[in-house]
Amino acid sequence: MLFCQLFTVFVRHTDHSFPVTYALVTWKTTALYQGVFEKLHELLPDFQPNQVIADFEGAPATAIRAVFGNAATVSGCFVSFIIPRHCDYATFFE
Numbered sequence: 001m002l003f004c005q006l007f008t009v010f011v012r013h014t015d016h017s018f019p020v021t022y023a024l025v026t027w028k029t030t031a032l033y034q035g036v037f038e039k040l041h042e043l044l045p046d047f048q049p050n051q052v053i054a055d056f057e058g059a060p061a062t063a064i065r066a067v068f069g070n071a072a073t074v075s076g077c078f079v080s081f082i083i084p085r086h087c088d089y090a091t092f093f094e
Helices: 030-043 058-068 078-082
Strands: 005-013 015-026 050-053 075-076
Touching: 005 030, 015 030, 030 058, 050 058, 058 075
Parallel strands: 050 075
Antiparallel strands: 005 015
């Protein structure tokens, strides 16, 4: 497998969410996520998230706090919570 995740960052504006960046990642590590957020911060220095929703994994939350500080509230993704890891994703939404 070349990539293990399509990591996407969305920004909410009014009542809509917009994807602002995508990254094909080879590992789900804090260092890798931190690199993505550092690049995003480099390209958009005024970008300061106040709320972050991520999978129930520690790495994205740790990376967010390392780059943007503790001002952002980090919470888990509801879909990641309700779909068990052993679930067949193809049939879950039928």
